[in-house]
Amino acid sequence: MGKIILTGDRPTGRLHIGHYVGSLRRRVELQNSGLFDRIFVMIADAQALTDNADNPEKVRQNIIEVALDYMSAGLDPAKTTIFIQSQISELTELTFFYNNLVTVQRLQRNPTVKAEIQMRGFSDSDDNRAGTPVGFFCYPISQAADITAFKATTVPVGEDQEPMIEQTREIVRKFNSVYGPTLVEPEILLPDNAACLRLPGTDGKAKMSKSLGNCIYLSDSAEEVWAKVKSMYTDPGHLQVSDPGKVEGNTVFTYLDAFCKPEHFDKFADSFVGRKSSFEFHSLDEVKDQYRAGGLGDMMIKTFLNAVLNDTLEPIRTRRHELEKDIPYVYEVLRKGSEVAREVAAQTLADVKRSMKINYFDKGVLDELIKEQTEKYSK
Numbered sequence: 258m259g260k261i262i263l264t265g266d267r268p269t270g271r272l273h274i275g276h277y278v279g280s281l282r283r284r285v286e287l288q289n290s291g292l293f294d295r296i297f298v299m300i301a302d303a304q305a306l307t308d309n310a311d312n313p314e315k316v317r318q319n320i321i322e323v324a325l326d327y328m329s330a331g332l333d334p335a336k337t338t339i340f341i342q343s344q345i346s347e348l349t350e351l352t353f354f355y356n357n358l359v360t361v362q363r364l365q366r367n368p369t370v371k372a373e374i375q376m377r378g379f380s381d382s383d384d385n386r387a388g389t390p391v392g393f394f395c396y397p398i399s400q401a402a403d404i405t406a407f408k409a410t411t412v413p414v415g416e417d418q419e420p421m422i423e424q425t426r427e428i429v430r431k432f433n434s435v436y437g438p439t440l441v442e443p444e445i446l447l448p449d450n451a452a453c454l455r456l457p458g459t460d461g462k463a464k465m466s467k468s469l470g471n472c473i474y475l476s477d478s479a480e481e482v483w484a485k486v487k488s489m490y491t492d493p494g495h496l497q498v499s500d501p502g503k504v505e506g507n508t509v510f511t512y513l514d515a516f517c518k519p520e521h522f523d524k525f526a527d528s529f530v531g532r533k534s535s536f537e538f539h540s541l542d543e544v545k546d547q548y549r550a551g552g553l554g555d556m557m558i559k560t561f562l563n564a565v566l567n568d569t570l571e572p573i574r575t576r577r578h579e580l581e582k583d584i585p586y587v588y589e590v591l592r593k594g595s596e597v598a599r600e601v602a603a604q605t606l607a608d609v610k611r612s613m614k615i616n617y618f619d620k621g622v623l624d625e626l627i628k629e630q631t632e633k634y635s636k
């Protein structure tokens with residue numbers, strides 16, 4: 258059996274560099290590795306609506322943003338099927354059957370759902386409790402449908418999605434044990450670099466998020482990136498250039514851990530040449546050691562980080578500007594991708610119904626059924 262990838266994002270905003278190092282960069286590598294038979298990347302608009310029911314326009318606008326981000330980051334429609342979740346109605350049908358295999362209590366224990374309910378003020382203990390939309394509460398089940406519909410073996414996602422994949426695996430095991438082997442149990446593929454697991458915001462807060470205004474977007478201009486890098490959180494105890502600085506918890510270094518490549522030390526050596534002092538570095542460890550020892554200013558490491566970031570972001574920006582000139586093409590990719598995805602999901606839904614024996618009118622099945630019931634009533 259082949260190796261199949263399914264993954265995706267909610268279209269609630271443009272994608273930022275946290276998405277890039279957390280999953281997008283890896284997807285592009287996997288796409289180009291030749292190790293996978295099929296790759297599906299989904300724009301999860303239906304999941305985005307589970308907590309944006311009153312703002313469908315936001316979701317609608319961001320579908321194209323995410324598609325542009327995907328393709329400019331290197332997802333290639335010739336190798337990867339990019340599609341829109343809501344266009345695959347088979348997914349909702351699968352969800353409906355999986356709903357019966359999951360308990361309310363199990364959903365309540367899902368740590369990501371728990372945290373998200375708190376964050377959104379849906380919780381009962383909240384003063385201005387909005388209540389939790391049922392669709393939102395159940396989205397891990399719909400996510401299991403997304404993954405299993407494509408018989409995905411591999412789901413490359415960020416760390417926060419781990420509970421979703423675990424729940425999917427449970428649903429698969431339950432389904433297969435009740436109805437016979439039908440669904441494929443997927444594996445999660447996490448980023449291999451610790452800094453990439455969850456990139457903090459530019460303000461040093463745990464997560465990059467649009468609502469906190471601490472994101473660097475893939476589509477930001479070079480000027481916007483530099484303004485954000487300049488204002489980044491470093492080590493609050495590093496007041497004078499000569500002071501020893503802390504590297505741990507210093508966001509500039511976390512970003513360097515995620516983005517810096519060996520060739521950058523040569524390429525951007527002039528970042529470390531200043532009026533008062535200059536350094537020559539050959540590895541990130543050397544930069545860190547000097548920062549810890551003191552004498553290396555925040556402006557230098559920010560200048561270096563800016564160059565490192567732009568080395569990745571500039572080609573993405575250029576491709577985005579090209580794609581923005583051909584919006585009909587982008588929608589055509591999504592339309593075709595959704596058509597292909599729908600065929601695959603329909604096949605799985607047929608398998609599921611056959612296993613559950615609710616395929617009453619399939620070829621041969623109806624004849625069997627009539628025979629069985631006729632016999633029963635002729636006794």
Ligand code: TRP
Nearest residue numbers: 263264265266267301304400403
């Ligand atoms: N929950 C994911 C996110 O918030 C999006 C998503 C929906 C997804 N369905 C998926 C990811 C299936 C991987 C597989 O980004």
